Amino acid sequence: MKESGLRNSCKDMKILAIETTGKYGSASVIDETGLIYSAASSEEMNHLRGMITLIDAALRAAGITKNELTHVAASVGPGSFTGIRIGVTTARIMSQMLNVPCIAVSTLEAMATGALDKAISSGALYVVPVINARRHQTYAGVYEAVFTSDYEHQSAVPVMEEKQYMIEDLLEELKCKTAEYSGAAAFFTGDGIDAYGDIIKSTMSEGSYLFADEELRYQHAESVAKIALRKAVRGETLSYNELMPEYMRLAEAEQRLRAGTLSDRIRFPAK
Amino acid sequence: MKDGRFLTLGIETSCDETAASVVADGRFVMSNVISSQIDIHTAYGGVVPEIASRKHLERINDVIGKALEDAEVSPKEIDLIGVTYGPGLVGALLIGVAAAKAMAYACDIPLVGVNHMHGHIAANYLEHNELEPPFMALIVSGGHTEIVNVPDYNKCEKLGGTRDDAAGEAFDKVARVIGLGYPGGPKIDKAAKEGDPDSIAFKRVYLEQGSLDFSFSGLKTQALNYLNQERQAGREINVNNVAASFQEAVVEVIADKAVMAAERYGQKRIVMAGGVASNSRLRALMEEKAGSRGIDVLKPSPVLCTDNGAMIASAAYYAYRSGVKPDLELDAVPGLEF
Numbered sequence: 017m018k019e020s021g022l023r024n025s026c027k028d029m030k031i032l033a034i035e036t037t038g039k040y041g042s043a044s045v046i047d048e049t050g051l052i053y054s055a056a057s058s059e060e061m062n063h064l065r066g067m068i069t070l071i072d073a074a075l076r077a078a079g080i081t082k083n084e085l086t087h088v089a090a091s092v093g094p095g096s097f098t099g100i101r102i103g104v105t106t107a108r109i110m111s112q113m114l115n116v117p118c119i120a121v122s123t124l125e126a127m128a129t130g131a132l133d134k135a136i137s138s139g140a141l142y143v144v145p146v147i148n149a150r151r152h153q154t155y156a157g158v159y160e161a162v163f164t165s166d167y168e169h170q171s172a173v174p175v176m177e178e179k180q181y182m183i184e185d186l187l188e189e190l191k192c193k194t195a196e197y198s199g200a201a202a203f204f205t206g207d208g209i210d211a212y213g214d215i216i217k218s219t220m221s222e223g224s225y226l227f228a229d230e231e232l233r234y235q236h237a238e239s240v241a242k243i244a245l246r247k248a249v250r251g252e253t254l255s256y257n258e259l260m261p262e263y264m265r266l267a268e269a270e271q272r273l274r275a276g277t278l279s280d281r282i283r284f285p286a287k
Numbered sequence: 288m289k290d291g292r293f294l295t296l297g298i299e300t301s302c303d304e305t306a307a308s309v310v311a312d313g314r315f316v317m318s319n320v321i322s323s324q325i326d327i328h329t330a331y332g333g334v335v336p337e338i339a340s341r342k343h344l345e346r347i348n349d350v351i352g353k354a355l356e357d358a359e360v361s362p363k364e365i366d367l368i369g370v371t372y373g374p375g376l377v378g379a380l381l382i383g384v385a386a387a388k389a390m391a392y393a394c395d396i397p398l399v400g401v402n403h404m405h406g407h408i409a410a411n412y413l414e415h416n417e418l419e420p421p422f423m424a425l426i427v428s429g430g431h432t433e434i435v436n437v438p439d440y441n442k443c444e445k446l447g448g449t450r451d452d453a454a455g456e457a458f459d460k461v462a463r464v465i466g467l468g469y470p471g472g473p474k475i476d477k478a479a480k481e482g483d484p485d486s487i488a489f490k491r492v493y494l495e496q497g498s499l500d501f502s503f504s505g506l507k508t509q510a511l512n513y514l515n516q517e518r519q520a521g522r523e524i525n526v527n528n529v530a531a532s533f534q535e536a537v538v539e540v541i542a543d544k545a546v547m548a549a550e551r552y553g554q555k556r557i558v559m560a561g562g563v564a565s566n567s568r569l570r571a572l573m574e575e576k577a578g579s580r581g582i583d584v585l586k587p588s589p590v591l592c593t594d595n596g597a598m599i600a601s602a603a604y605y606a607y608r609s610g611v612k613p614d615l616e617l618d619a620v621p622g623l624e625f
Contacts, residue, residue: 101385106388109348109385
């Protein structure tokens with residue numbers, strides 16, 4: 017993007033952010049001043065049916081029409097494969113049809129950002145978004161609250177890679193981290209708490225962990241919007257075909273094909 | 288609208304084809320883009336739902352874009368969007384539905400959901416511009432073997448269907464076992480042309496007297512047992528003969544029942560639909576059996592037999608015209624009935 021174009025778009029931004037990777041869907045609109053308007057579903061896994069209604073409600077709350085949007089951002093995962101696809105497909109098509117760029121936002125980074133204020137006020141050093149991927153697996157990352165260069169805001173900076181962890185492995189690594197500073201606590205957020213809360217409690221030492229309250233534990237488009245605004249200002253935009261899901265996992269059949277263990281019981285036994 | 292014609296965009300992602308098409312006045316195909324994933328799924332011996340869903344997402348924008356471009360229309364000129372919302376693979380369906388809704392919302396175009404099976408029937412409206420209901424429909428595909436009475440554009444009465452495997456499914460399984468591979472239908476059709484349909488006595492399963500239902504699992508088992516037995520006896524298997532005999536056993540029953548249904552309901556036309564409707568032996572046998580009773584057989588060209596967006600656009604056009612309300616809260620319904 018040309019510099020003049022960038023400056024121009026910084027002046028007047030209206031970014032739609034979509035979050036469908038978790039249990040509850042939501043949509044937010046953020047403008048260049050950071051003002052956010054949102055709509056969220058209270059129905060679980062209602063993403064496909066409810067998405068357009070949420071987007072429309074967020075736009076109405078912001079008092080703008082879809083034609084005034086300058087960017088469309090999506091939480092691209094990790095999370096529910098189906099949920100990711102609904103959000104990313106919606107964002108890609110809206111971007112194509114409205115002729116505006118896309119912005120990809122990591123779901124884990126958005127969750128860390130959403131929990132940041134509460135983590136800081138609780139005195140935690142690390143923010144740990146954990147998504148339940150079943151059978152002791154998680155998608156997780158570890159972030160540290162760091163002041164931005166203007167010392168006005170704090171942002172979540174990754175200190176451990178976003179990837180798939182077995183919950184036990186994640187906690188082992190985290191224990192080493194919290195042990196580096198005495199009294200350093202980790203602030204957990206995400207539905208990983210619901211699934212692995214007991215494991216976290218029994219592994220982490222007393223006082224070294226905190227859990228996000230249920231009302232800010234789950235993915236929300238507001239955090240997606242905040243990160244999207246920063247990326248838009250930096251010009252980190254994509255074309256609709258570049259907006260891709262971050263599944264963090266191959267399809268099971270593909271894993272087996274690569275490992276050479278694809279079932280062929282239907283095939284006629286070789287002689 | 289363009290040049291006074293009502294334009295419908297049809298979107299289809301229920302299985303392994305990402306497809307979109309622009310159809311004018313419900314009848315005239317202006318573009319028909321089909322991006323098949325067959326090459327990808329062949330390595331797995333069948334469609335892998337998770338992989339199909341991922342590929343649909345990657346391809347949907349360009350498929351819709353190309354459908355508009357080939358038809359030389361802009362999104363603003365589209366009057367209606369139709370999308371398959373079932374039956375099909377849920378993960379695959381929802382890409383089409385999410386895309387259709389996002390486009391309908393972004394461009395202020397009404398959206399209606401289309402039953403994939405109604406779409407297959409509507410493929411005939413595109414091929415035969417004079418065709419109007421009533422008629423009898425025979426739908427044969429990888430997932431379906433159904434006889435449907437069509438008294439009106441938006442009425443479909445299912446008279447019979449398979450109780451176990453669909454015809455296409457049976458073709459796929461037997462093709463795999465005799466080493467022809469996936470997709471089985473076209474491969475069996477080809478091999479059968481070189482074989483003798485009377486060489487192996489596979490049974491014809493008609494079920495109860497007068498039933499319009501089908502059952503192919505017993506026939507499939509019989510074919511597997513035959514192959515086992517021959518291999519154990521050390522006899523060489525003539526793949527072409529197996530394909531021809533098996534195919535004959537499947538299509539003969541289908542043709543007989545379709546003709547029986549048309550006669551029972553006094554229909555003078557049978558329209559064929561679905562992927563297996565392009566099977567050359569089924570087409571020939573249908574003409575032979577129906578023709579001798581004064582019943583016409585209509586069938587779409589092979590490109591309209593496979594899953595495509597044009598048939599969805601046509602079905603959407605007639606649904607919308609008959610008063611089906613546009614719906615931006617449309618959901619995918621994988622087990623959608625007729």
